[in-house]
Amino acid sequence: MAVETATWIGTGGSDLVARPGHRDWLKSQAGDLIAFFQKSALNPAGGFFALDDAGQPLPPPGPGGTVRYLHETTRMVHCFAIAHLIGLPGADRMVDHGMAFLRSHHEDKKEGGWFWGVDDHGPTNATKQAYGHAFVLLAGSSAKVVGHPGADSLIADATEVLLSHFWDDAAGATTEEYTADWQPLGPYRGQNSNMHLTEALMAAFEATGQQRYLDMAGRIAALIIGKHARAEGWRVAEHFRADWSVDRDYEGDPMFRPAGTTPGHALEWSRLLVQLWEFGGRREEWLIEAARSLFLRTCEIGWDGSRGGFYYTLDWQDRPARSDRYWWPCAEGIGAAAVLRQTGGDARFEEWYRRIWDFTARHLIDPRHGGWYPEIDDELKPVSRVFVGRPDLYHSLQACLIPLLPASGSITRGLAAEAGQL
Numbered sequence: 001m002a003v004e005t006a007t008w009i010g011t012g013g014s015d016l017v018a019r020p021g022h023r024d025w026l027k028s029q030a031g032d033l034i035a036f037f038q039k040s041a042l043n044p045a046g047g048f049f050a051l052d053d054a055g056q057p058l059p060p061p062g063p064g065g066t067v068r069y070l071h072e073t074t075r076m077v078h079c080f081a082i083a084h085l086i087g088l089p090g091a092d093r094m095v096d097h098g099m100a101f102l103r104s105h106h107e108d109k110k111e112g113g114w115f116w117g118v119d120d121h122g123p124t125n126a127t128k129q130a131y132g133h134a135f136v137l138l139a140g141s142s143a144k145v146v147g148h149p150g151a152d153s154l155i156a157d158a159t160e161v162l163l164s165h166f167w168d169d170a171a172g173a174t175t176e177e178y179t180a181d182w183q184p185l186g187p188y189r190g191q192n193s194n195m196h197l198t199e200a201l202m203a204a205f206e207a208t209g210q211q212r213y214l215d216m217a218g219r220i221a222a223l224i225i226g227k228h229a230r231a232e233g234w235r236v237a238e239h240f241r242a243d244w245s246v247d248r249d250y251e252g253d254p255m256f257r258p259a260g261t262t263p264g265h266a267l268e269w270s271r272l273l274v275q276l277w278e279f280g281g282r283r284e285e286w287l288i289e290a291a292r293s294l295f296l297r298t299c300e301i302g303w304d305g306s307r308g309g310f311y312y313t314l315d316w317q318d319r320p321a322r323s324d325r326y327w328w329p330c331a332e333g334i335g336a337a338a339v340l341r342q343t344g345g346d347a348r349f350e351e352w353y354r355r356i357w358d359f360t361a362r363h364l365i366d367p368r369h370g371g372w373y374p375e376i377d378d379e380l381k382p383v384s385r386v387f388v389g390r391p392d393l394y395h396s397l398q399a400c401l402i403p404l405l406p407a408s409g410s411i412t413r414g415l416a417a418e419a420g421q422l
Contacts, residue, residue, distance in 0.1 A: 047098065068105070131256065258321070
């Protein structure tokens with residue numbers, strides 16, 4: 001069955017982001033997303049509910065209430081710090097609620113660090129994961145930008161845990177996963193946790209002014225992108241052995257560790273590298289070379305030219321492995337195209353910005369209930385193979401706001417500057 005997709009992307013004589021109507025539309029979309037989650041996500045018992053397609057709390061799986069995962073709690077803190085900076089009433093309550101739950105339930109008071117999954121009674125998954133701890137640092141950094149009283153201590157504690165348990169200084173990257181009492185859980189090393197730690201380290205640098213965070217982010221980028229992605233022809237290797245050699249045969253869970261390569265992560269890295277380049281005064285030219293190369297290579301091999309959308313994963317021959325389209329690669333593609341437009345000189349970034357938004361508006365934004373469909377199949381119909389309901393608003397919200405702000409910093413920094421808080 002053929003599915004219609006746009007092949008012509010108009011220009012109209014000016015950058016789309018420069019048009020007041022488009023900027024208003026982006027702000028409206030961001031407001032709608034925040035309202036969708038703000039209405040029902042706050043869990044009176046602590047933390048936040050996972051939401052169904054209509055934006056209502058999903059039924060709890062057991063007597064301990066809804067399981068809350070560390071990355072979801074922390075991302076909600078980050079997103080509602082953004083909402084607070086926009087000036088949306090009630091956002092401060094969401095930030096405070098999430099910050100309190102990080103301390104009251106996610107935090108391991110005995111061994112240190114934060115549990116991956118908890119319910120009303122305690123940990124449901126007591127592992128300590130680098131991915132989740134990266135988002136603790138991001139949450140603390142975003143909370144500091146909006147002046148939350150618990151932000152400094154959260155940043156300090158997260159930094160201490162990252163340095164004492166996760167950071168591999170010889171490699172210049174983070175290790176991956178531990179038991180509650182800090183015993184290593186296998187030799188696996190992953191780029192996904194390192195990518196998000198890079199994001200969090202840059203946010204911590206912005207929030208605190210401490211150079212060590214930026215130095216760590218640069219070392220991760222040099223390993224994952226400067227060394228490995230360059231060697232793979234600007235494909236981002238996802239999985240590594242303990243010696244940081246690429247493990248091409250690895251396959252973990254489909255949500256966080258699928259086999260092959262993940263186009264969305266290359267797009268996400270592209271955006272982060274532009275920010276890292278800006279922070280360094282645009283002196284490290286390899287960063288902008290890598291950002292542009294990653295983006296264009298990914299659009300070449302990861303975009304379905306007939307139906308549109310980015311495949312979730314590719315095999316090592318660049319063939320679709322998991323061909324369903326998820327919402328977050330399009331969100332990251334929008335953000336990457338938006339910041340690359342600001343680096344000048346290549347009309348392709350503007351074309352891709354328009355193309356990805358066109359696909360997103362027609363196939364991912366739910367016009368009935370709100371929010372974005374998390375997965376669509378080859379016929380571009382919503383499915384629930386990996387995700388149930390509406391995942392957190394982190395990716396989609398950022399896609400709406402990144403285009404409105406300078407590429408020289410994070411969303412929170414850009415919004416704070418607009419509000420006169422910097």
